[in-house]
Amino acid sequence: MKLTPTQFGGAAAVDGYGPGFFRISGRVVHGAVLVTAQGGAAWAGLDDRAPLLALAGQVDVLFIGMGADVAHAPADLVAALRDAGVAVESMASPTAARTYNVTISEGRRVACALLPL
Structure with missing residues (x-):
């Protein structure tokens, strides 16, 4: 699927x-x-987990895309990220990609980790 382009101020975007x-x-x-x-x-x-934990201090929220379906990320991973100061939101990967694009276009400190469909 191709996502609708928007302005990202030079930030990387998920465009498909x-x-x-x-x-x-x-x-x-x-x-x-x-x-x-x-x-x-x-x-x-x-x-x-290392690249996710390395985001501490660089992003406020990490959107984790769990593939084609909505699922929860492992509780111990979520706890480790929260302990490092990174809030976590789990959702289906397409939703995580779109949410990342919207929030990065607002200039917010976010990242997304996406499992394939």
């Missing part, structure tokens, strides 16, 4: 997704992806 991939600012990333204002990078998934 489909089965097994995401398009971040025109670049296709296969599999799970971590997206910040600086760009998108492959991410190894929920067990790959």
Whole structure:
């Protein structure tokens, strides 16, 4: 699916997704992806916590896309991120991508970690 373009003030945006991939600012990333204002990078998934915890002090909220369906992120991951000062919102990956785009366009300090559909 292609998302509607908007103004992102130079921040990376999720501009499309489909089965097994995401398009971040025109670049296709296969599999799970971590997206910040600086760009998108492959991410190894929920067990790959180091890059998520490294967001502490850089973002206020992390949207975690759990794939095609709504699901909760693992409670211990959420607790670790909250202890590091990062609020977590879990939702389906398409919703997380759209929510990230809206909030980054507002200039907010957010990131999203998306599991593929």
